[in-house]
Amino acid sequence: MIEKTLKGKPAYWIWLAFLGMFMAVGAACYIRQYNIGLGLTGMSRDVSWGLYISQFTFLVGVAAGGVMLVLPYYVHNYKEFGRITILGEFLAIGAIVMCLLFIMADLGQPMRALNVVLHPSPNSMLFYDAIVLNGYLFLNILCGWVILTAEKKQVKPPKWIYFFVYLSIPFAVSIHTVTAMLYCGLPGRHFWLSAIIAPRFLASAFAAGPALILIACLVLKRVANFDAGRKAMNKLITIIIYAALLNMFFVGLEFFVAYYSNMPGHIEALQYMFFGMEHHGVMYNNLVPFMWAFVVLAFGAIALLATPAARKNDFVLGIACLMLFFAFWLDKGVGFVLAGFVPNPLGEIVEYIPTMNEIGITLGVWATGFMVVTLLYKIAIGVEHEVES
Amino acid sequence: MDKQRRKFLKIAGASVVAGIGAPAIIKLTATPALASGHDAAAAGHEAIPAAGHGEQGGHGEAAPQGVRLGMVIDLRKMNDTPGLLDAAIASCIAAHNIPEFPNSKDEIKWIWKAPFSGVFPEHSSRHAAKKITDNPAVALCNHCDEPPCVRACPTQATFRNNANGVVAMDYHRCIGCRFCMAACPYGARSFNWYDPRPYIKKYNKDFPSRMKGVVEKCNFCSERLALGQEPACVESCRGTGAITFGDLNDPNSEVRQVLDKEFSIQRKPSAGTKPSVFYIV
Numbered sequence: 001m002i003e004k005t006l007k008g009k010p011a012y013w014i015w016l017a018f019l020g021m022f023m024a025v026g027a028a029c030y031i032r033q034y035n036i037g038l039g040l041t042g043m044s045r046d047v048s049w050g051l052y053i054s055q056f057t058f059l060v061g062v063a064a065g066g067v068m069l070v071l072p073y074y075v076h077n078y079k080e081f082g083r084i085t086i087l088g089e090f091l092a093i094g095a096i097v098m099c100l101l102f103i104m105a106d107l108g109q110p111m112r113a114l115n116v117v118l119h120p121s122p123n124s125m126l127f128y129d130a131i132v133l134n135g136y137l138f139l140n141i142l143c144g145w146v147i148l149t150a151e152k153k154q155v156k157p158p159k160w161i162y163f164f165v166y167l168s169i170p171f172a173v174s175i176h177t178v179t180a181m182l183y184c185g186l187p188g189r190h191f192w193l194s195a196i197i198a199p200r201f202l203a204s205a206f207a208a209g210p211a212l213i214l215i216a217c218l219v220l221k222r223v224a225n226f227d228a229g230r231k232a233m234n235k236l237i238t239i240i241i242y243a244a245l246l247n248m249f250f251v252g253l254e255f256f257v258a259y260y261s262n263m264p265g266h267i268e269a270l271q272y273m274f275f276g277m278e279h280h281g282v283m284y285n286n287l288v289p290f291m292w293a294f295v296v297l298a299f300g301a302i303a304l305l306a307t308p309a310a311r312k313n314d315f316v317l318g319i320a321c322l323m324l325f326f327a328f329w330l331d332k333g334v335g336f337v338l339a340g341f342v343p344n345p346l347g348e349i350v351e352y353i354p355t356m357n358e359i360g361i362t363l364g365v366w367a368t369g370f371m372v373v374t375l376l377y378k379i380a381i382g383v384e385h386e387v388e389s
Numbered sequence: 390m391d392k393q394r395r396k397f398l399k400i401a402g403a404s405v406v407a408g409i410g411a412p413a414i415i416k417l418t419a420t421p422a423l424a425s426g427h428d429a430a431a432a433g434h435e436a437i438p439a440a441g442h443g444e445q446g447g448h449g450e451a452a453p454q455g456v457r458l459g460m461v462i463d464l465r466k467m468n469d470t471p472g473l474l475d476a477a478i479a480s481c482i483a484a485h486n487i488p489e490f491p492n493s494k495d496e497i498k499w500i501w502k503a504p505f506s507g508v509f510p511e512h513s514s515r516h517a518a519k520k521i522t523d524n525p526a527v528a529l530c531n532h533c534d535e536p537p538c539v540r541a542c543p544t545q546a547t548f549r550n551n552a553n554g555v556v557a558m559d560y561h562r563c564i565g566c567r568f569c570m571a572a573c574p575y576g577a578r579s580f581n582w583y584d585p586r587p588y589i590k591k592y593n594k595d596f597p598s599r600m601k602g603v604v605e606k607c608n609f610c611s612e613r614l615a616l617g618q619e620p621a622c623v624e625s626c627r628g629t630g631a632i633t634f635g636d637l638n639d640p641n642s643e644v645r646q647v648l649d650k651e652f653s654i655q656r657k658p659s660a661g662t663k664p665s666v667f668y669i670v
Contacts, residue, residue, distance in 0.1 A: 037601040039582030044494035108565020108602025126543035188574025345576035346507035
């Protein structure tokens with residue numbers, strides 16, 4: 001089936017070349033970072049995780065989002081998702097590839113990464129994260145490939161694969177739960193020390209992941225003559241709206257707990273994110289525009305998606321999904337991780353601004369993920385066209 | 390007295406080294422010398438204070454077992470002598486090849502000065518005494534009895550040496566994920582964002598320098614304890630009583646005598662980490 005990636009229209013090759021360019025720049029930036037050190041990033045003693053780990057956190061959600069197609073199709077026998085379930089599985093593969101690359105980019109000693117396996121530490125949440133992420137990657141490759149092969153041969157998938165399909169559902173939940181536990185079990189970081197982090201992560205994942213799949217459906221409709229079907233898309237929209245509303249509800253709950261209890265530790269990070277914080281006469285408010293953009297875009301997108309007239313128009317629908325995806329990226333891929341470090345354990349405020357080299361690596365990893373997803377989608381759609389013709 | 394302390398330190402230090410290399414040695418070295426204090430030390434490497442909750446009710450810690458090295462910092466005495474704290478910090482930097490980066494974002498700190506309200510956010514007062522607001526406090530690794538950094542580390546590159554309670558680092562195993570830095574409630578950990586070697590002012594051949602991409606922090610001078618010496622900061626404060634060092638589990642130790650007499654506090658007790666560094670304010 002891999003041969004399907006080798007034939008395509010000029011636009012396909014231009015797109016791959018475009019992604020390849022970013023990958024090359026990212027690779028060059030990474031070589032610099034590898035040789036000189038993580039000092040080339042904007043991270044510091046106080047904000048010790050930056051863009052890499054926040055992208056990782058967000059993309060774990062995108063990967064988990066694929067389950068919102070797998071679950072209705074396989075568990076509830078929702079046939080309309082038959083054509084697009086494979087898109088969810090393949091998107092998960094691309095997203096996890098990005099996650100793993102971001103982790104590697106963030107390590108100070110990447111050559112020692114296997115120490116996580118050589119010296120397994122069941123007390124560390126990172127140990128479990130490595131297990132579930134790699135497990136989920138494996139499950140999606142296996143299920144996607146076996147089911148697509150069966151489709152190509154126009155036979156029913158083998159029965160044993162369903163065991164792995166069903167197994168992938170709790171795995172999807174687990175990857176984001178364990179990722180939340182990286183944060184919410186740390187005693188000194190009040191912003192993260194909240195039992196609602198895992199549900200909130202899942203809610204935003206189940207909105208952002210399907211939103212990206214919907215965008216992919218709209219793009220594929222135009223460029224690859226692949227129609228997901230209006231009914232399937234409408235169901236996806238419903239899922240996105242509910243999940244997005246849940247995420248906003250959970251964010252609201254954080255605000256209530258912080259500001260009603262009036263506990264400084266709970267207020268500080270939210271204050272810094274949304275309103276800025278004064279410290280020694282200096283106003284620190286780097287994240288404020290991003291966080292309000294998140295709120296406005298999220299509610300705007302939900303309103304658009306919930307308006308029947310708006311979502312009938314493919315262009316408006318695409319914009320709404322893009323808005324939502326971007327909004328939740330701001331929420332989790334920017335705000336959540338960075339604000340957890342403010343103020344630092346000694347009450348000081350240090351702000352983080354990513355460097356160009358760091359952004360180059362970040363874009364390179366994103367481009368790699370999009371490349372993986374593009375190639376996989378090319379295969380999946382090639383097979384569907386072959387079967388239909 | 391001094392001779393006795395020296396002997397204790399040496400044994401505590403030997404168990405530090407042994408704890409990393411060969412656990413079996415501890416049983417030979419640690420047991421006889423400490424047997425007089427408490428038999429629990431005989432359990433050597435296994436003597437983990439059984440993280441008992443509420444055995445003494447409330448915030449009480451479990452019955453002490455084994456050696457647990459700790460420190461009492463008397464901020465009153467520290468601030469009585471101008472320059473004392475600076476000397477202690479300088480001796481630490483010299484002893485451990487701590488690089489001095491021009492940019493504060495790359496800083497490596499093992500023991501450092503910070504405002505009292507930052508070191509003790511849970512003990513600060515809106516109307517604190519002048520001696521509190523005008524003088525710096527000291528921050529360093531607390532060598533917690535229940536260290537969150539050790540819990541977070543995915544490779545056991547940072548670990549609690551059960552022979553003496555020191556929270557130690559294996560610089561050769563650390564993968565540089567910085568999970569421990571996020572986990573530490575005291576900001577006691579630093580990361581080598583660059584190769585530190587060009588920034589070491591005066592190289593001390595007796596202690597290894599680190600490489601880029603690993604985390605480091607105060608090690609309670611394990612390498613000096615092994616030679617029967619006091620930690621560098623303790624030594625530079627000798628005679629002032631500003632820092633006292635010893636076995637917290639030994640009721641006859643100097644630290645315990647100070648703690649029994651004076652009112653002391655620990656940093657962020659609500660984090661449940663059970664620090665081994667105590668402060669007298």
